[in-house]
Amino acid sequence: MTSSSSMPTTAAPQGVKARSPWRDSRRWLPYVFISPFFILFGVFGLFPLLFSVWMSLHTWDPAAGVAAMQWVGLANYKYALFNDDWFHTSLLNTLWIALLAGVPQHLVALPLAWFMHTQLGRWRNAVLGLYFLPFITSTVAISLVFGALFSREFGVVNQALASLHTWPLLGGLFPDQPVDWTQPAHLPTMISAVVFWRYLGWNTVLYLSAMQTVPKDLLEAAAMDGAGPVQRFWHIVLPLLKPMVFFAVTLTLIGNLQLFEEPFILTSGTGGTDQAGKTAAMHLYAVAFSEGDFGTASAMAWLLFLLVTAGTGLNRRLLGRNA
C-alpha cells in the first residue's frame, strides 16, 4: 500500500484553484497511466467480443458488408450443433488430440521435474533448457520441419521406429512397416507428438517451480525415516503439488481445446485425409475465411468457448480445491 500523503505533488498556487480536481494531478493521473490497456482492450478485445455475439445471431454476405446483416436468431447455433458434420468431426478430433497430447505431458513432466529437482544439482538449468527450448520456438517453422521428419518413405521417425523394431525383447512393441502418418488412424498421433514435444518443458518448469515451495525439512525427515526418492515423491510431494497440477492441467485444457497452428501446418491447412487432423479452431477458421460465413463461425466460437468452460469446470471437480 502506498502512503497517501496530503502534500500535493505539483506546486499548486495557493487559493481556490488548487481545489479543482483537474489541478490535483494525483487524482486522475493513475487513470491516465492505466488507460492504454483499457482503451486497447475495449476497442480490440471487448468490442469485438460483444460484436461476435451479435454476429452469431445473424447471417449475411460478407461482400455486402455489415449493412446486409439479417437476424436469424439461434439458427447458426442449431446448424452447428445438428447439421454440420464437419464441426462434429472437428470437435471429436480436438478432444482426442487434447487427451493424446495432454495426458502424457503431465505424466512425464511430474516425475521429470522431481528428478531434476532432486538429482541434477547445478546441471539442472542446462538440462531444463533442453526440454524448454521447443516451447519458445516458432510453431510454424518447426511444424514444417516435422512434416519432413514424419514422412512415410524417408522420414527419420519411421527410420528410428524401424531400427527400434530390430531390438531384442522390446522390438515387438514397434511397427515392422513404415507408418503412413498422414492416414486418419495416425494423423492425430503425429499432431499430438508435436504438441507433446512443444509443451513438455513448459509443464516441467511449472512443476519445478511448485516443488521449490515444498518444505525441505519435511523431505529430510521422510528421508531419515528411510523413504526413498520415489516414496517421497508419491506421499509428500504429489499431494502438496495438487494446486499446481490443477493449474497446469487447466492451462493444457484451454490450450489444447483451441489447438490451431500445429494441425494447420502439419496438414497444409487442409485438415488431412477425411479431415482426421482438423481441429475445431481450424474448422472455425475455414467456415469464416474459406466459406465467408462469419455468423456460423461466431456461433461455433461461442460453442467452443462453452466446451472450454465445461472442460475447465470438470477439471475443477476432479482436481480442484474441493475434490
Add this chain to the structure above:
Amino acid sequence: MKPHHYAQKSAQTLALVLVLAGGLLMLAPFYLMFVFATHTDSAILSLPPPLWFGDALPDNLRTLMTALPTLPQNLGYSLYVALAITALNLFFCALAGHAFALMDFPGREPLFSAVLATMLLPAFLGMVPTVMTMSELGWMNTHRALIIPGACGAVGVFMMRQYVGAAVPHDLLDAARLDGCSEFGIFWRIVLPLVAPALGTLGLITFIGSWNNFIGPLVILSDTELYTLPLALRSLQSTGQTPWGALCAGAAMAVLPLMLIFMLASKRLIEGLSAGAVK
C-alpha cells in the same frame, strides 16, 4: 542394506540416462533442421537420411529466394512488428504497472482484477470479430493491425506490477514526491531504471511472442510482400513439390534468432514466463 543401496544407485543412473536421452531427443528436430538445410532434396529423400552437415546450403538458400522472392522484406517486417510491439509494451505495461503498484486510487483493485480476467479469454473467440473490426477501420492488410491491438498486454501489466511493487523502495518514492518530482518524472527517472531487468525479461517474451505469431498475420495480411516470416514460410507448402532443403533453411532463419536469445537468457526467460503462472 547393501543390495538395496546398490539397486537405488542403478535406478538413479538409469533415470539419469533416460532424462539426458530425452533431452537430446527434444533437440533432435532442431539438429535435423540445420542438417537438412545443408543437403539437397535428393539427399534428404534418400535412405538413410543424412545425419551430418552437407554442402548444399548455398543452393538451398538460392532455391528459397526463388520460391520466396520477398523473403528479405518478410524478415524485415517480422523484425519491425516484433520490435514495435515490444517497445510499446515496455512503455505502456510499465506505466500501468507503476500506477497499480505505487499509486492509490479508487477502483484500483477491481480494475487490476479486470486486467487479470482478460487473460482468461480464449484467443479464437476474437478471431472473426477482430477481422470485422479491422476491415471497418480500414486496417486490413496493414502491420498496424498487428501492432496496435497488442501494444499493452495483460501479462505485461501483471508482470510489471509485481516487479515495480517489489523493486521500488517506498522511502525513495516519498522523498521524490516531497521534492516535487512529478509522477511521470518518478516513473521515468526512478522506477524504469530500477525495474530494468524485468523490462528485459518482458521485452524478450514479447518479442518472441510476436516473432512466432501466426494466426494474427494469417487473418490480417494478404499481400505476399507484407507477410511476416511464419506466413512466408508456410506459403512454401503450397508449391506442389515441397523443397525440403530450402524449407529447412527458411525454418532455421525463423528459429535461429530465438535459439540465440535462449542461449543468452534461458534462466531469465524461464523464470519470466513461469512467474506469471506461479505467483
